[in-house]
Amino acid sequence: MKNWLVLILAFVLFSFATxxxxxxxxxxxxxxxxxIGGTDPDDNQSMAHFLMYSNLFETEGLVSSPSYGSGNQEAILRMIELYEQDLPKLKQxxxxxxxxxxxxxxxxQGRKGAAPYCGYQTPTExxxxIIRCAGKKSDxxxxxxxxGGLDDLAQALHDAPSIQHHIRVYWIGGPNKKWxxxxxxxxxxxxxxxxxxxxNASYRGFIANYKQKDAFNGLYFDTYIRGGGQLGKDFQNYLNGNTKLGDTPSLLxxxxxxxxxxxxxxxGxxxxxxxxxxxxLFDRPTTALDTVQIYSIMTFRVKGPEMNIPADSVCMTMTINKQTWGGYYLGDGVYAVRHATYALGTMPYTIVSEVPGFPTQQGEITIxxxxxxxxxxxxxPLGKHW
Known part of the structure; x- marks a missing residue:
């Protein structure tokens, strides 16, 4: 009987482990x-991870979509050059x-910079x-x-709404939501x-504790990556080789x-x-007593002078948590700016504009x-697949 209990326990533990x-x-x-090449070097780390396991996927596109920062397709092409040097060894x-x-x-190359208030603008390569790949006949x-940001996906959905039935999206949100x-x-x-x-959050499990000096944190590069070809050598150029790999969950x-x-x-x-x-939605300056959920879309609307300016041009700015975000004129004297954050606590902000007569706003918001x-x-409101 004791042996059977041992076998059953071993089976249960194995089941949980697998x-x-x-x-x-x-x-x-x-x-x-x-x-990649824009706001966060973890994209370079995850791109190296993808290239080393690219034999496991039918890859149809690599799109540079820098909502913020200076990313471009050249950053992807540079990673492919490193992959090319490592490929003979990978094939072994x-x-x-x-x-x-x-x-x-x-x-x-996708859109450079965030989309205007409506969420889309003009098609990009x-x-x-995305539309072309989504339209392929496949089971x-x-x-x-x-x-990163969702701007190219939003543009594709706007231009070809039917592709929503042929795609599935895994988005690393969190800080990317604010972009x-x-x-x-x-x-x-x-x-x-x-x-x-x-x-929005579970990807953080892939971010090492750099101060903890063990093989799975601060010593991960030295233990598992150092000497691993050109991609491994390049890995040290990002965050000093400390592993972040925030986008890797989508691959896994x-x-x-x-x-x-x-x-x-x-x-994943x-x-x-x-x-x-x-x-x-806020149509007034907020105070610390106004609370919102983390990762929420906050829209701040300001009543100001009526203007004749393009709807897709930035005409006001919001400064919050040491960052500045552009806002837009919606018409009829209404201006608006959106913000999302993964930071917690009470944050002061200001909303200003060079438009004559625009009322400067100051307030606080608690996350x-x-x-x-x-x-x-x-x-x-969302459907059953979100």
Whole structure:
């Protein structure tokens, strides 16, 4: 009897240990939208990770989508050059790696800078490539892995709404949400039935504690990466080799488990559906007593002079948490700016404009650590696949 108990216990422990470790049966079709070279060097780290495992995917596009900062497709092409140097060694361990020439051919430039208030503007090479890939005949969906802002995805959905039925989106949100509040608001308002994983926080599990000197934190580079070819050598150029890999969960999600069921365990996380995405509108200066949920879309509207200016031009700025965000004129004397944050606590802000007669706004807002939290009439209602 004792031996049977030992066997049963061993089986149970093994079962728990292997949860979320089932290989995906077919190569998923993917397109990566990244702000590499822009706001955060973790995209370079995750791009190196992708290239080393690129034999596991049917990669159809690599799009540079820098909502903020100076990212461009040259940053992707530079990573492909390093991959090309490492490819002979990679082929010694596995087959089916894409050729560097193919990867260069599917690398496209997307929008540079955030979309205006409406959430879209003009097509880009990147947004048109998303439409082209999503329109291919296939019995598989196109997985759009978004590592930065949503601007090119929003543009593609605006220009070809039917692609929403052929794509599935895994978005690394959190801080990326603040770079693309306008495109997020457009997608949530007009495509609530989009199949979307909005990962606002669990990606943080891939960020090492640099001060903790062990093999899985501060010593990870020296233990596992140093000497690993040109991609490994280049890794040290970002965050001094400290691992962040914030976009890697989107890759791991498709390397393990059942991607069609986000509620199940996988290397890229498990997720629960939610029925609404918080949006809070303020038509007045706020105080510290005004509280909103973390990751919420906050819209601050100001009544000012009526003007005859283009709707897509920045004419006011909001400064909050040491960063400045552009706002727009909506017409009829109404100005608006959106903001989202992953920081907590009470934050002062100012809203100013060079428009003559514009009333300067000063206030505070308190961010609570709850998501999605209580519902409001101004929230974005979402479908069953978000």
């Amino acid at each position: 949860v979320g470790q089932t290989c995906v049966p077919v190569k998923p079709r993917i397109l990566i939208s990244t702000d 361990h596995a087959k089916d790696f894409p050729t560097p020439a193919y990867l260069r051919a599917i690398t496209k 990147g947004s048109e490539w 598989q969906p196109l997985w759009v892995l978004v590592w 693309s509040t306008n495109s997020y608001a457009y997608i949530a308002a007009h495509f609530p039935d989009l199949w979307m994983i909005e990962n 999600y498709l390397m393990d488990g059942n991607p069609n069921d986000p509620t199940k365990a996988s290397w 996380g498990s997720f629960v559906p939610f029925t609404h995405s918080p949006q809070i 609570e650590n709850v998501w999605p939290g209580k519902t409001r009439s101004t929230d974005f």
